Amino acid sequence: xxGAPVRPGRDHGFTLVELLVALAVMSMLAMLSWRSIDAMxxxxxxxxxxxxxxxxxxxxxxxxxxxxxALVDTKELSPLAFDGRVLRLTRRDAAESALRSDGIRxxxxxxxxxxGAVGTQWMRWQSGPIKRRDELADAWDRAAAWIDSxxxxxxxDTQVTLAAIDQWQLFYHRGETWGNxxxxxGNENTGIxxxxxxxxxxxxxxxxxxxxxxxxxxxxxxxWVRPSLLAGR
Numbered sequence: 326x327x328g329a330p331v332r333p334g335r336d337h338g339f340t341l342v343e344l345l346v347a348l349a350v351m352s353m354l355a356m357l358s359w360r361s362i363d364a365m366x367x368x369x370x371x372x373x374x375x376x377x378x379x380x381x382x383x384x385x386x387x388x389x390x391x392x393x394x395a396l397v398d399t400k401e402l403s404p405l406a407f408d409g410r411v412l413r414l415t416r417r418d419a420a421e422s423a424l425r426s427d428g429i430r431x432x433x434x435x436x437x438x439x440x441g442a443v444g445t446q447w448m449r450w451q452s453g454p455i456k457r458r459d460e461l462a463d464a465w466d467r468a469a470a471w472i473d474s475x476x477x478x479x480x481x482d483t484q485v486t487l488a489a490i491d492q493w494q495l496f497y498h499r500g501e502t503w504g505n506x507x508x509x510x511g512n513e514n515t516g517i518x519x520x521x522x523x524x525x526x527x528x529x530x531x532x533x534x535x536x537x538x539x540x541x542x543x544x545x546x547x548x549w550v551r552p553s554l555l556a557g558r
Contacts, residue, residue: 378488378541385487386531386547388449392416392432393529393549399429401458402465405525407495411435411472413465418454428454431461433468436493437475444536447488453481489536498528527551 395416398404405414412434419430433450450471452464467479478484496503529549535542 375541382488382535382541382545385447385449386545388487389434389531389547390549391419392434394552395419396525397429398525399461401461411469412495413468415461415465428456429461430454431464431468433471435472436490437472444489445491446486447490447493447533448475448484448486450475450478450482450484488533490533491536492534494532496530496532497526498530499526503528503530525551 392414396404397415397417399415402415406412414432415429416432417430418428431452435448435450436445437448438445450468452467455461455464464482467482471478471482471484475484498504528551531547531549533545533547535545
């Protein structure tokens with residue numbers, strides 16, 4: 326008896342349509358994966374930029390407090406003077422090495438247009454170490470002139486850009502209240518000068534309006550308290 330005829334088996338390969346569908350699905354998955362990776366990279370970059378700005382701002386506020394803590398009355402000039410545009414002060418020279426300096430420095434803070442920067446910046450200026458009366462008067466004048474020509478500072482002096490701000494304000498605490506607010510915008514012709522150690526306010530409140538469109542924005546407030554108050558004087 327002859328057996329039944331054997332039919333050739335069908336090859337189980339992929340049709341062209343199936344290949345095209347598979348390629349389309351793989352392309353969509355690759356595109357979605359790329360977008361996810363790109364979004365993660367953008368988020369990471371934004372987070373890092375915000376963290377860097379926060380660290381710079383914290384360092385700037387730390388320097389601000391250190392300058393006020395080191396205020397010294399030279400009996401020649403006011404230890405603290407603010408004219409609505411620039412804050413000038415005389416401070417003890419900070420130790421930068423094992424060889425401590427017994428001199429002082431003039432320091433200035435202001436809101437300026439920095440070269441190469443967009444918008445206005447919170448900036449700090451510092452003179453070189455001072456040990457003579459004529460050097461003190463000259464540095465004090467240079468600090469006042471700095472705000473009008475920040476790109477042309479004396480080789481003896483240094484300046485640093487700290488944060489992008491739209492505005493800054495100072496308030497002084499005397500007695501039991503904050504008063505004498507001075508703004509860098511709209512009050513350039515008004516000011517207050519404090520002379521002598523006894524006239525240094527009990528506290529100084531700094532309010533910065535950070536520029537919008539950056540990692541950090543909005544208002545930041547920092548209060549400084551005169552160290553002698555903490556010592557019970």
